[in-house]
Amino acid sequence: MKAIYLFGLFFLTTIFGYTQNTISLNECYEGLKTNYPLVKQRAILEQQKEVELSAIRAKTLPQLNLNAQATYQSDVTEVPLPNTGIEPLNNDQYRATLTANQLIFNGGKIKASQGLQNIITDRKQQEVEVNVYQLKQRVNQLYFSILLIDEQRALLNIREQQLNSKLNEVKSGIKNGVLLPTSDKVIEAELLKIFQQNQEATNNRSKLIASISSLIGLPISVETVFQKPLISINASSELNRPELGLYGLQKQEIQQQQNILSKSLVPELNGFATGGYGNPGLNMLENDFTSYYIVGLKLNWNVFDWNGNKKQRQALDYSKELINNQEEVFKLNTNTALNEQLKEIETLESSIEIDEQLIDLQQEVVNTSESQLKNGIITTSEYITELTKLYEAENLFNQHKTQLELAKANYNTLKGDSK
Template identity: 55%
Template sequence: MKQLVLILLLLIGWSSVAQKSITLEECYQLVTENYPLAKQSKLLDAQNKLDAEVIATSKLPQLSLDAQATYQSDVIEFPLAMSGIEPLNKDQYRATVSVNQLIYNGGATEASLDLKSAQLKTKQKQVEVSLYQLKQQINQLYFSVLLAQESQLLLKAKKTQLEAKLKEVQSGIKYGVILPTSDKILEAELLKIRQQFNALESNKATLIETLSSLISQPLNTSTIFQNSLTVTQLQTEIARPELELFQLKKEEIENSENLLSKQNAPKLLGFATGGYGNPGLNMLDNSFQTFYTVGIKVNWNIFDSNANKKQRESLAINKDFIENETEIFKLNTNIALNQQQKEIDKIESFITSDLEIINLRKDVLKSADSQLKNGVITSSAYITELTNLYEDENTLVRHKIQLQLAKANYNVIKGE
């Protein structure tokens, strides 16, 4: 008994795994997390940290080592009155260690760090935009799978109806009410349904495999794709990540302008140099000596032929370009939203007509069913009416899925 309970629990657990379900929103989230492009965001962050550390080193003491040995063709000569002074050697040697410490540079270091931070945000937002653009591809695959699922359900219903009708026809043939071979026509139609089902299953498997690769999530034909898209009221307010990207680009330009404004500021540095050489600082002492110098210095580029000003003017033009790109994007997006709204309205009108057509087809099929039972029409005539109803029901299902797809695409275009 315990073994039986254990087997049942295992079967239930296996069934729950096999019947895994997924929603459209989960697909969006998974492609954002797992698509290879998503890795770039972390790489950009790591790269930015390294760049920031390099920029920050400008505030640290800069240490340099310099060594040289020279031979010169002539040296300073002293007059006869100073003949007691030893003449300088033509071969001279010097080794020095220098330390430079930035004291003030007008805030250029902080401005450089701010620019790097702005560049990081822009690049990461560009990655987000590229990932967002995958949503329409996800929509197409997801709703194509839904359409295959619904078509399979309709095909199964048609198959069940034909199998029931086949039993009735076989009984009618047995008692001579229905013409012989009528059952063969129904059996042939059932074989066609099997072919159609296999084709749908193969197409569905291909779609699921493609979607699975995009979102890096194991999916199979037993996975249940939830048709849970809810759209309350279609709004035209645009909230696309591209608009945030345009804003970040403008902020990046503003940080570049700020850095340029500080590049010509005076720089104050402290320095110290210690060395050992022959001669040392005392040129009259012709021997190896230690020496040192300490001090501060100011570096100020007071004229650069207006290069800095022209660079800032160029950046201002770039900002105008971004403003223009923003206007173009909003215009094109509004046009796309308007077109998508028209598509939604068109499909909704199709669905209204589909429902009317299906009601009429059901009445016709009901009459054909009665006529077949009484031997008034052949199985071929019945199958024709059944197929007409099935095709119209399939059209209704296709239009309903297309409506869901159109609304999902509307949301993506809008930025929801």
């Protein structure tokens, strides 16, 4: 029986261990990449590509054309020789034909068109990747805002405990006549303010959780613990943004379009076979319904197009230059933003060092004020003022620490190093 109990306890512990209510920044990134509604376009684009490729491949298969016509002519061809026995054609004539055309050679335009369609799909997929990636900074902002609120709530709880403990001492001092009768009311008012701040922080946290949950497509409860990430940056690595991949694919697409244009100057050879039935047939002197066929080869070659093809390829060269310029501007703007982010990181690191010194100094002041309050040298209000200064210094320290991690996360996102 004891073994069953232990097994059951282990089983429940295992279940709750795997369903612990925590989330990390990387899990938010993965949720964004997997669940954001725009991601659904990836599957649609793949399906669209298969249909387009199938349509292109169909051009290599025999093409069948059915034609039928019935006409009435005001005049017909006659043989102007008497006693030949050749009857004149009927004024009403009928013809039905079925023609099969088979592409034999077109200089590789079909294969080039398939290559272009693959590049177009890759480019559209990369556009989806870019649009989703650009939402990462929004995820960073929401995630670290929640962490900041958690730090604030933790400080408020510590301060509340300190004040509750101090309230008992003050009441004892009032009872013994050491402190003024209203000294406890000052602390109670401060506790009420803390309660109010806690309520506001809790409400703001719920709003932020709802926002990040809808963005990454994952259910997140208000009890969820947001893990503090340990973020490192590499200031020497190259840009790894998906936009750079998009620019590359756009240039590949233009290059492939130029390739197709160059192949359009190559002669196109087709084989054909036509079977027909009509009156008259191929023998115009036979005035009767008959069947017939024609087989042969057909060559199409646009020998001279007034340099239209060349000008189209030159226009595509200008499009490629525009993309190169856009890429250059993107790199410049991104590197400028990275430098600004590095400066912000350095400023925050410096501020944190000063914050630590301020906290140590203010803690000494609070310790002194606490001793003075016990001896009735200062009032409760004066003690609360110093304690509030300590809280503000600690809160600012936490803000700067969280802002530092946010700045690092944004730096990695700007560079393309965030996973």
